[in-house]
Amino acid sequence: MLVLRIVVVLTILLGVNYVSWRWLFSLNWDAWWIAVPLIAAETYSLIDVCLFGMMMWKARGRPAPPPPSEGLAVDVFIATYNEPIDLVMATALAAQRIRYPHHTWILDDGGRAEMRDRAEAAGIGYISRGAEWDDRPRHAKAGNINNALQATDGEFILILDADMIPRPEILDRTLGYFDDPRVALVQTPQVFSNVATGDPLGSQAPLFYGPIQQGKDGWNAAFFCGSNAILRREALMQLGIVGYVRELDQSVARALRSATRVIEKARTSPAASDPAVSAALDEVSAGVAEARSRLRAREPLGEVTYRLHRRVDAATQSIVASDVAGIDDDLRELAALAGPAGAGASPEEQAFDVEQAVAALATRELSPLNALEAVQAVLRTIGVDRAGEAQPVMPLATISVTEDMATSMRMHGLGWKSVYHHELLADGLAPEDLGTMLTQRLRWAQGTMQVLLRENPLVQWGMSLPQRLMYFATMWSYLSGYAAVVYFAAPIIFLVLGILPVHAYAGDFFARFIPFMLVNQLLFFVAAKGAPTWRGQQYSLALFPVWLKACSTAFTNVVLRIPLGFAVTPKTRPSTNGPQWHLIKTQLVVMGLLVVAIIVGAIRLFVNGAEPIGTAVNIAWAIYDLVVLSVLFQAATFTGYDPVAEAERLAEHGRRSSRKERR
Numbered sequence: 071m072l073v074l075r076i077v078v079v080l081t082i083l084l085g086v087n088y089v090s091w092r093w094l095f096s097l098n099w100d101a102w103w104i105a106v107p108l109i110a111a112e113t114y115s116l117i118d119v120c121l122f123g124m125m126m127w128k129a130r131g132r133p134a135p136p137p138p139s140e141g142l143a144v145d146v147f148i149a150t151y152n153e154p155i156d157l158v159m160a161t162a163l164a165a166q167r168i169r170y171p172h173h174t175w176i177l178d179d180g181g182r183a184e185m186r187d188r189a190e191a192a193g194i195g196y197i198s199r200g201a202e203w204d205d206r207p208r209h210a211k212a213g214n215i216n217n218a219l220q221a222t223d224g225e226f227i228l229i230l231d232a233d234m235i236p237r238p239e240i241l242d243r244t245l246g247y248f249d250d251p252r253v254a255l256v257q258t259p260q261v262f263s264n265v266a267t268g269d270p271l272g273s274q275a276p277l278f279y280g281p282i283q284q285g286k287d288g289w290n291a292a293f294f295c296g297s298n299a300i301l302r303r304e305a306l307m308q309l310g311i312v313g314y315v316r317e318l319d320q321s322v323a324r325a326l327r328s329a330t331r332v333i334e335k336a337r338t339s340p341a342a343s344d345p346a347v348s349a350a351l352d353e354v355s356a357g358v359a360e361a362r363s364r365l366r367a368r369e370p371l372g373e374v375t376y377r378l379h380r381r382v383d384a385a386t387q388s389i390v391a392s393d394v395a396g397i398d399d400d401l402r403e404l405a406a407l408a409g410p411a412g413a414g415a416s417p418e419e420q421a422f423d424v425e426q427a428v429a430a431l432a433t434r435e436l437s438p439l440n441a442l443e444a445v446q447a448v449l450r451t452i453g454v455d456r457a458g459e460a461q462p463v464m465p466l467a468t469i470s471v472t473e474d475m476a477t478s479m480r481m482h483g484l485g486w487k488s489v490y491h492h493e494l495l496a497d498g499l500a501p502e503d504l505g506t507m508l509t510q511r512l513r514w515a516q517g518t519m520q521v522l523l524r525e526n527p528l529v530q531w532g533m534s535l536p537q538r539l540m541y542f543a544t545m546w547s548y549l550s551g552y553a554a555v556v557y558f559a560a561p562i563i564f565l566v567l568g569i570l571p572v573h574a575y576a577g578d579f580f581a582r583f584i585p586f587m588l589v590n591q592l593l594f595f596v597a598a599k600g601a602p603t604w605r606g607q608q609y610s611l612a613l614f615p616v617w618l619k620a621c622s623t624a625f626t627n628v629v630l631r632i633p634l635g636f637a638v639t640p641k642t643r644p645s646t647n648g649p650q651w652h653l654i655k656t657q658l659v660v661m662g663l664l665v666v667a668i669i670v671g672a673i674r675l676f677v678n679g680a681e682p683i684g685t686a687v688n689i690a691w692a693i694y695d696l697v698v699l700s701v702l703f704q705a706a707t708f709t710g711y712d713p714v715a716e717a718e719r720l721a722e723h724g725r726r727s728s729r730k731e732r733r
Contacts, residue, residue, distance in 0.1 A: 472517025
């Protein structure tokens with residue numbers, strides 16, 4: 071730990087020294103359009119490494135928890151939508167063999183009759199959504215689990231994806247943490263058993279499910295990752311109730327603000343000069359102000375809104391009485407206008423008199439009764455039953471296409487604790503081809519950015535500052551797509567156009583840059599404790615189009631209300647014939663430009679006598695970028711194993727292990 075902290079301090083000091091020098095002394099303002107983006111990207115990377123260093127500062131490996139208490143009620147949820155039934159059953163049957171007493175449930179969001187029949191035949195619980203969800207937001211996996219929480223009563227819930235085969239000891243190894251009554255979540259690693267040699271799709275995440283989660287755990291910020299996690303029902307229900315109350319408070323506040331605007335607009339009507347109308351508007355305005363005051367005093371919401379409805383109804387009745395008198399006057403005037411024509415008047419004269427009467431009445435202002443009706447309509451939007459949702463209480467967060475991070479962030483905001491248990495207790499199935507992997511990564515990134523835009527952890531004051539920074543660090547990492555574009559563009563621009571974003575590659579530059587880069591790599595090496603990280607580094611840059619799309623679509627969803635949809639990661643064997651080059655068109659274009667840049671740079675260096683140091687550095691930079699992007703060649707041509715067959719293989723392995731233990 072001491073060595074790690076020394077490396078963290080050195081990395082931050084050398085990074086600040088380099089980046090501050092770049093801002094103050096090295097910018098080529100004549101080429102500001104590339105110089106400023108490059109230093110901005112480097113500043114982004116420095117902030118990223120600082121957050122990583124803080125994360126590692128308190129990284130910890132936990133000792134084994136005590137054995138679990140007897141008699142705990144546990145539900146095992148296996149969430150599924152359209153995965154192959156054989157795959158789901160392989161997971162469910164493995165879940166049945168978990169040693170600690172529990173109930174296993176298949177949560178079938180597809181409502182498949184065959185799935186229900188197979189589950190019932192195996193003695194496994196089956197839950198699907200009821201009619202109350204029809205024509206209402208379904209909230210994808212979060213809605214599926216929230217629905218199941220209403221139909222079960224286990225004190226603890228183990229959540230598994232349909233392709234995560236649990237080992238029999240998973241509950242024995244984790245339930246002991248809940249002896250601490252403030253622990254709400256225990257997350258275990260997600261490791262995949264069907265990954266080919268070399269991990270061509272970058273499926274394994276040894277840095278995240280290891281040092282990073284252990285680092286977050288040191289700050290009580292290890293978060294829920296959607297599967298292989300055990301949660302305390304009490305914490306989830308508290309989240310649902312607090313969220314319900316918070317949303318209801320916000321709904322009432324919005325309704326009262328709208329009512330105030332409606333009243334103020336009604337006051338501008340000439341009809342408001344009528345004393346009865348003015349008094350009625352004053353009464354309603356006073357009622358809204360009183361309602362706001364009572365809500366600030368935390369009086370019961372039902373009583374406050376009931377009082378306000380009564381005052382609006384009374385004001386409406388007073389205006390109705392005034393309107394009745396006005397209508398009587400209108401009728402008298404109509405009779406007066408029609409009078410001169412008499413009974414013996416010609417049809418032409420009668421028609422003229424009616425048109426005159428209508429024209430006269432049309433000049434009158436409509437009654438402001440419609441203004442109070444608008445106020446009443448606004449107040450009717452306040453519904454304690456949340457009629458727009460299938461159920462009023464939603465324990466798992468529904469603000470993004472991934473329910474996990476927001477849920478654990480809210481738990482930490484309420485003072486609950488989380489645990490990262492670093493032990494392989496479930497065997498997963500990784501995506502089988504590039505397209506499947508990209509769908510999965512896009513959904514993860516979109517969900518994370520939705521949470522950032524809707525509930526930025528930096529302003530969630532219920533959490534400590536380190537907790538907020540730990541969540542923000544994960545969200546910040548998905549902005550790397552913008553930095554990657556600059557890192558790819560800078561060497562191309564210099565080698566092809568000869569435009570250098572820095573004044574010169576002189577001794578001052580290398581004296582600051584090289585030590586920072588070396589110590590930065592040393593930090594990752596020490597923090598990873600020997601775990602391979604190169605594949606993850608490659609994909610963090612190579613998938614820059616995915617990160618850019620995630621950021622833009624999350625923004626348009628949150629700000630412009632454009633739906634994202636929910637893409638379930640396919641669990642069937644890919645039917646593609648041949649390489650999937652079309653999925654990496656952008657990266658292939660970048661690689662082509664890098665090759666051209668290297669050739670042009672070499673010609674300028676060896677034929678035209680270009681400046682040697684800067685040219686050589688940028689050629690090396692471009693070659694490094696090509697090496698990073700080269701991972702996509704193997705990914706585009708890779709086709710994996712049949713996921714159903716893999717699930718059955720893992721399930722059979724679990725059955726053999728159980729039989730050996732019984733013997």
